[in-house]
Amino acid sequence: MKISGETKVYGIFGHPVNHSFSPVMHNAAFEAAGLNCVYVAFDVSPEDLGASAGALRAMSIAGINVTVPHKESIIPFLDSISPEAELVGAVNTIINSGGVLKGYNTDVGGFLMALKEDLDCEPGGMRVTVLGAGGAARAVLTGLCMKGASEINVINRTVSKAQGLADEFHSSFEQIEINAYSLDDADSVRDCLAGAGLIVNCTSAGMKGVEPLALPFEALSKEAFVYDLVYNPVETELVKAARERGNNARTGLGMLLYQGAESFEIWTGTVAPVDVMKKALPL
Numbered sequence: 363m364k365i366s367g368e369t370k371v372y373g374i375f376g377h378p379v380n381h382s383f384s385p386v387m388h389n390a391a392f393e394a395a396g397l398n399c400v401y402v403a404f405d406v407s408p409e410d411l412g413a414s415a416g417a418l419r420a421m422s423i424a425g426i427n428v429t430v431p432h433k434e435s436i437i438p439f440l441d442s443i444s445p446e447a448e449l450v451g452a453v454n455t456i457i458n459s460g461g462v463l464k465g466y467n468t469d470v471g472g473f474l475m476a477l478k479e480d481l482d483c484e485p486g487g488m489r490v491t492v493l494g495a496g497g498a499a500r501a502v503l504t505g506l507c508m509k510g511a512s513e514i515n516v517i518n519r520t521v522s523k524a525q526g527l528a529d530e531f532h533s534s535f536e537q538i539e540i541n542a543y544s545l546d547d548a549d550s551v552r553d554c555l556a557g558a559g560l561i562v563n564c565t566s567a568g569m570k571g572v573e574p575l576a577l578p579f580e581a582l583s584k585e586a587f588v589y590d591l592v593y594n595p596v597e598t599e600l601v602k603a604a605r606e607r608g609n610n611a612r613t614g615l616g617m618l619l620y621q622g623a624e625s626f627e628i629w630t631g632t633v634a635p636v637d638v639m640k641k642a643l644p645l
């Protein structure tokens with residue numbers, strides 16, 4: 363990589379941020395595309411977020427990804443946000459066009475692209491079960507509602523959060539039936555698994571070092587697709603159990619990759635070198 367006076371600077375705001383895979387993924391993409399751009403990680407503490415958004419304008423930083431804990435709190439500092447970002451209530455990508463900051467949420471498109479590419483699954487008209495009701499679940503619900511899923515059942519450890527999400531999304535998408543259940547309600551969990559064409563895990567359960575959810579896998583329909591947003595380990599317990607039953611199941615590496623690819627395309631206006639980006643991931 364050759365840095366010159368013309369080099370455009372991109373990066374990521376997070377806290378902490380040193381674990382992020384985005385720098386290796388995007389620098390590999392810039393290099394493969396022959397673009398004079400560099401991508402760096404900025405550890406931004408919450409109290410400095412406003413000043414950091416101002417610095418993007420002051421220093422002509424071309425584009426930024428935003429990760430935990432800033433995805434929601436960055437919004438007031440931006441000039442506009444995309445419809446997807448509005449629905450999710452979170453921004454993970456910003457483009458700086460001559461000092462005007464626009465926010466996007468590429469987790470939504472990343473999730474939908476991963477369903478299509480990795481599972482050959484189109485959620486339109488489907489009954490879907492979503493496990494979890496946090497930030498990742500919001501991006502998944504947005505994608506499922508935009509694609510016209512027919513029914514969404516949200517299951518969460520804290521049922522009030524699932525109910526809040528169900529009410530909020532139902533008010534924006536009245537034609538979609540959205541229900542909320544507690545993870546402790548064994549009968550409902552079983553029914554939601556049995557009736558679903560697609561099951562999406564948006565909880566952090568099953569991540570390296572975190573116990574997986576104990577689910578009644580025997581209830582799963584053989585035709586159901588299973589998508590686990592967790593990508594470390596490469597094969598989660600959920601995906602392993604689903605595959606052992608003959609279900610088409612994938613972990614979240616694709617969503618990570620495709621959200622990055624969409625950010626790259628927003629910034630550069632060119633098609634992302636997805637294969638190069640995938641190879642760069644240290645997984």
Ligand code: ATR
Pocket residue numbers: 493494495496497498499518519520523564565566567572573575
């Ligand atoms: P993210 O941005 O990754 O979605 P989050 O907003 O903190 O992170 O949400 C984490 C989700 O995983 C929540 O739905 C959480 O359940 P609660 O709302 O009850 O906290 C869920 N979660 C995390 N650890 C879990 C576990 N061990 N068992 C079940 N659910 C878990």
